[in-house]
Amino acid sequence: MMATGDTWRFYGPEAILIEFGGGKATALRRVASACQAISSHPPNGLRDYVPGFSKLLLIFEPSLRRQLPSRAAEIVNTIISRRTPRIFKPRLHELEVVYDGPDLEFVCEKTGLNLERLIALHSRPLYTVGMLGFSPGFPYLTPLDRRLHLGRRDVPRKWIEPGSVAIGGPHTGIYSIASPGGWHLLGRTNAALFVPENLPEEMFLLAPGDKVRLRPVNEFSISPSASSQK
Amino acid sequence: MTRLALVRIEAVGAGLSLQDRGRRGWLRFGVPPSGAMDSQAALYANRLLQNPPAAPVLELYRLGARLRFLAPALIALAGASVFHSLPSWRTHRVCKEQVLSASEEGPGVWTYLAIPGGFETPTWLGSASENPRAGFSSHLTAGDILFAQENPDPHLPGIGNRFSSPDAYADYQRPPLLRVHAGPQASLFSRSARKLFFETEWKVSADSDRCGYRLDGALVEAPGMEIESEPVLVGSIQIPPGGQPLVTMPDGPTVGGYHKIGVVDPEDLFWLAQSKPGHVIKFRPAEEAPSPSR
Numbered sequence: 001m002m003a004t005g006d007t008w009r010f011y012g013p014e015a016i017l018i019e020f021g022g023g024k025a026t027a028l029r030r031v032a033s034a035c036q037a038i039s040s041h042p043p044n045g046l047r048d049y050v051p052g053f054s055k056l057l058l059i060f061e062p063s064l065r066r067q068l069p070s071r072a073a074e075i076v077n078t079i080i081s082r083r084t085p086r087i088f089k090p091r092l093h094e095l096e097v098v099y100d101g102p103d104l105e106f107v108c109e110k111t112g113l114n115l116e117r118l119i120a121l122h123s124r125p126l127y128t129v130g131m132l133g134f135s136p137g138f139p140y141l142t143p144l145d146r147r148l149h150l151g152r153r154d155v156p157r158k159w160i161e162p163g164s165v166a167i168g169g170p171h172t173g174i175y176s177i178a179s180p181g182g183w184h185l186l187g188r189t190n191a192a193l194f195v196p197e198n199l200p201e202e203m204f205l206l207a208p209g210d211k212v213r214l215r216p217v218n219e220f221s222i223s224p225s226a227s228s229q230k
Numbered sequence: 231m232t233r234l235a236l237v238r239i240e241a242v243g244a245g246l247s248l249q250d251r252g253r254r255g256w257l258r259f260g261v262p263p264s265g266a267m268d269s270q271a272a273l274y275a276n277r278l279l280q281n282p283p284a285a286p287v288l289e290l291y292r293l294g295a296r297l298r299f300l301a302p303a304l305i306a307l308a309g310a311s312v313f314h315s316l317p318s319w320r321t322h323r324v325c326k327e328q329v330l331s332a333s334e335e336g337p338g339v340w341t342y343l344a345i346p347g348g349f350e351t352p353t354w355l356g357s358a359s360e361n362p363r364a365g366f367s368s369h370l371t372a373g374d375i376l377f378a379q380e381n382p383d384p385h386l387p388g389i390g391n392r393f394s395s396p397d398a399y400a401d402y403q404r405p406p407l408l409r410v411h412a413g414p415q416a417s418l419f420s421r422s423a424r425k426l427f428f429e430t431e432w433k434v435s436a437d438s439d440r441c442g443y444r445l446d447g448a449l450v451e452a453p454g455m456e457i458e459s460e461p462v463l464v465g466s467i468q469i470p471p472g473g474q475p476l477v478t479m480p481d482g483p484t485v486g487g488y489h490k491i492g493v494v495d496p497e498d499l500f501w502l503a504q505s506k507p508g509h510v511i512k513f514r515p516a517e518e519a520p521s522p523s524r
Contacts, residue, residue, distance in 0.1 A: 009412075009414065011411075012494075012496065013495060013496070014496055015463050017414055047254055048255055052459070052485065053460075054458075057257075062497075131459070132258060133459070133461075133483060133486075134260065134485060135260060135364075135483075136261045196364060207259070208258055
């Protein structure tokens with residue numbers, strides 16, 4: 001059954017965008033269970049899918065285009081109503097973070113927090129990977145403490161080191177590859193979020209729905225591979 | 231299977247990469263689909279040689295590439311015609327030591343060169359399509375050799391001068407009005423912003439690439455309200471706060487926080503992809519009129 005506040009719409013003739021209602025935390029959980037439902041019983045003709053915080057994009061094969069208008073409602077209902085096993089337990093990752101980013105001073109000034117408080121607020125939540133994107137393996141972590149919500153930098157940086165831990169708007173994230181970017185840099189982790197040389201199943205450290213704890217350290221313990229646990 | 235050194239790259243020109251139909255199943259990790267910019271032309275090149283639709287083809291952007299054949303081969307060309315006396319939309323026989331230079335400016339910007347069975351390439355997450363930003367790249371450079379997976383010069387009866395029927399190929403100089411479906415935030419745009427979008431004669435900006443095409447012609451007023459970043463589909467027409475439309479292309483990011491006024495119909499996206507900077511493109515709401523015959 002569609003819960004109150006759930007909506008869906010066509011996103012072009014070959015895709016559907018579902019938006020889950022029920023508040024942020026609920027929506028996030030329901031996106032995760034819809035993804036579980038898809039991976040255990042993929043709808044016929046589904047080409048790919050992308051979870052967002054409260055949204056789920058379903059992309060179908062072009063050959064389904066003519067049937068989609070009449071089948072969409074049924075497909076959506078099946079996905080969002082399928083019960084997921086209660087034993088579903090997300091993976092937990094503990095990542096070490098050295099808080100020495102170039103924007104600490106700016107963020108302290110903007111938020112009125114001192115450095116110690118800023119680090120405490122940023123490293124306290126048990127974060128959920130709401131979605132991955134921007135770059136391969138880049139996690140959008142939620143919920144970021146409200147006091148740390150800031151707009152992007154006026155001038156984006158041209159080059160940001162992979163592993164940089166940053167905040168932007170209502171999210172915190174970790175740059176997974178060297179790239180430009182407009183978020184405020186608080187620190188860095190030594191965890192490798194994306195290793196294109198690895199086998200596919202070991203290429204990405206994080207998956208949507210995983211839990212992440214950021215642990216402030218003065219310097220990294222030696223092995224970054226020990227940072228991930230079941 | 232015979233692995234045969236077939237092509238030596240003498241110059242890469244404005245852009246040269248190996249592409250197939252892209253990767254599927256990795257969008258949720260933030261990996262763009264990639265794949266040929268003009269998937270229809272790439273498909274035609276393969277079809278001319280009875281290849282599987284996903285056989286890796288060579289994609290050329292505009293001019294400057296120079297390819298030396300190290301063995302005789304049957305090739306199929308589709309997309310923009312750039313090789314002297316070797317038009318697109320048909321097969322050609324190429325001799326050993328023959329050099330193909332992309333030097334003739336014609337309609338379109340992407341050219342596809344297929345060989346029987348496809349090029350032999352590494353794959354990343356199930357696709358031969360490069361994505362250098364993601365670290366999936368063979369970094370084609372001058373001096374590199376491209377290998378054939380199969381005998382590149384099969385003696386198939388009748389295939390040596392096969393060509394597409396005239397209605398199969400696209401005249402990139404005369405694009406139709408491209409169909410645009412409502413995007414997730416279409417209703418947040420003002421009536422006048424939507425009207426402006428559909429009335430403007432757009433041109434592809436020079437500041438465009440495999441990730442995204444920027445459009446010149448007008449500035450469309452974005453809705454004031456910010457939205458949370460969300461999944462983005464290829465073909466989405468995003469309106470950043472500055473107002474210059476940005477159309478997501480196959481190597482573009484999988485999520486984003488700009489308002490999407492619409493999404494180009496996947497069947498029409500190749501017209502935009504092949505549009506040269508300066509050529510006019512216009513859009514029409516897909517819901518309003520029946521699909522024009524072409």
